Amino acid sequence: MEPGVRLTGLEGLPPDASQKWAAARVWAASQAPYLATALLALQPLVVDQSGVDGDPPYDLSRLPVDRGWRVYLDPYVLDDLDVPTIGYWLVHQVAHLLRDHAGRFPGSGAPPAEGEGDLFGRRSADSVRWNVSADMEINDDLEAGEVKLPPEAPLPEQLELPDSWLAEQYWHALEGREVPAVDCGSATDARPRDWETHQPGLDGPSTGLIRREVARRVKEALEAGRMTGGWARWAEEVLSPKENWRQQFASAIRRGVADAVGRVDFTYERPSRRSGAAQGVILPSMRQPLPRVAIVIDTSASMRQEQLAQALGEVNGVVRAVGVGRRELHVICCDERAYDAQRVLDARALRLEGGGGTDLGEGLRAASELRPRPHVLVVLTDGHTPWPDRPPAGPRVVVGVLDADGSAPGWAKRVMIDTGGEK
Ligand SMILES: [Zn+2]
Structure with a gap:
């Protein structure tokens, strides 16, 4: 953690930001009710960068999450974004967790090569490419009420790739191509970030239960004709006997x-x-x-x-x-x-x-x-x-x-x- 940065609980948020966070989570759960269990399981932590001289070192504008289901809130980011945009990022981030992008990371896991660190903020090119691939898998599946994609959430068509692929397919297609240096946190690749806590978060059995519960609700929604699209394949995989x-x-x-x-x-x-x-x-x-x-x-x-x-x-x-x-x-x-x-x-x-x-x-x-x-x-x-x-x-x-x-x-x-x- 950079000097001047503090990690606190929700008490570290000013009242306005605190209300916005709560409203955004409710908004997200109302727009994507099948994700409610996952949204409520997110544990918020506050990254206070106000003590830093100059520019804040961490860009938390996507409300990044870690593998233990913690979401990292920056009071300035909450101040900047409106409730639906915060809600979008919450839906987006639980999708990374539910789809186990960290466990699926196909990169070498090696630390950044010389020079790469400057380009991507101490992340390897593999991490960045996988983050973009995973984002595209999520974004073209997000059919949730009023959820609208902010312009900085990449869609396959922006990179001239087809919809509905798995992240692994985008990953291969993006080999050697230039991609935006986005960061959704260690829930995408299991590489720890500087702002993340070292405390243990939600464990495997708990997250397994959340996945199954969400998959059941997705299936109900599909059967009732309330939703279509890419979550179907995911739910099928989670619920099938040869799951996981x-x-x-x-x-x-x-x-x-x-x-x-x-x-x-x-x-x-x-x-x-x-x-x-x-x-x-x-x-x-x-x-x-x-x-x-x-x-x-x-x-x-x-x-x-x-x-x-x-x-x-x-x-x-x-x-x-x-x-x-x-x-x-x-x-x-x-x-x-x-x-x-x-x-x-x-x-x-x-x-x-x-x-x-x-x-x-x-x-x-x-x-x-x-x-x-x-x-x-x-x-x-x-x-x-x-x-x-x-x-x-x-x-x-x-x-x-x-x-x-x-x-x-x-x-x-x-x-x-x-x-x-x-x-
Ligand atoms: Zn993402």
């Missing part, structure tokens, strides 16, 4: 890491009696090592070309799911034997080896022998392989199965990876 496998996959990996890291810590690092533990406060995150993840990719002949491509795509998803451990990521290709571990930051850099028969037991063994030992092994396979009777000693195992007929062993967490018809 990517989220399940990511959370299985995160849980595996948390389990394994927790176990290691409490075995080897007993908190000192004189530290916070004596007062009943334990701060496990202070002593957590970086999560170490190894990925075993089935490269046997039974894997079809598109399954292999999909498995590669998921490697980036795994990288995102564990965040900080990127440098600790090893990938082992395995057919009937395990090939040398590769250290990669991006799946596109991976050298694929294999093409023979299948024995993933070899890959599991090789991965569990890596030093330092991984906390979690992620296996990507069609599941047509013999599995060892016992799990490897030490790491948790998460198996992403790419074929509905494929098997996974009982000692592993199995996630069915089913993208039938997606993209």
Whole structure:
């Protein structure tokens, strides 16, 4: 946070701004009633930049949100905008959250390259391009009563692109093109912003409930003919039984890491009696090592070309799911034997080896022998392989199965990876 900037609760808003915020939220919920649950879940925080000499360092004109469902209010911005425009941005921002743009961020996640920081205010070109892509996915779907798009909310037609694409499609189409340096906050790409709080926000289970509730209301509205358009596809995905496998996959990996890291810590690092533990406060995150993840990719002949491509795509998803451990990521290709571990930051850099028969037991063994030992092994396979009777000693195992007929062993967490018809 820049000097002179303060983060406070709503009490930090002057009465006029406070009324405007409340009115805008009510206005948004009345224009888009199916989003009411999500709009009410937003936790407002006030970013007071009045103590700064000169220009305020942060542009919060889009009422940016973070991944924990906090919305950041700048009193000057509230003063500037009328109630419907503030309402529009609230609807826009909950759409980023509901559609999990942060979890879908396809960028490398690397910090800005030299020179990029000046262009985009310390954000990478990937972050900016994804923000614009996600905005276009949202904007052409916003059919909510009186909600009108402010001119600075980009529409596909302004960049000569078709309507109704997913953000991922816009992202590819925008490669190498110049885009406006907009910023909707870390809810778009999971990269923390300087003005954001480090306190934990809404957790995964709560946001999952909000998503389902909104999806149910969208479906009701659709059935009653009260709305049309792009939210239908989203609601269908949330409510269908094979919903969110990517989220399940990511959370299985995160849980595996948390389990394994927790176990290691409490075995080897007993908190000192004189530290916070004596007062009943334990701060496990202070002593957590970086999560170490190894990925075993089935490269046997039974894997079809598109399954292999999909498995590669998921490697980036795994990288995102564990965040900080990127440098600790090893990938082992395995057919009937395990090939040398590769250290990669991006799946596109991976050298694929294999093409023979299948024995993933070899890959599991090789991965569990890596030093330092991984906390979690992620296996990507069609599941047509013999599995060892016992799990490897030490790491948790998460198996992403790419074929509905494929098997996974009982000692592993199995996630069915089913993208039938997606993209
Ligand atoms: Zn946005």
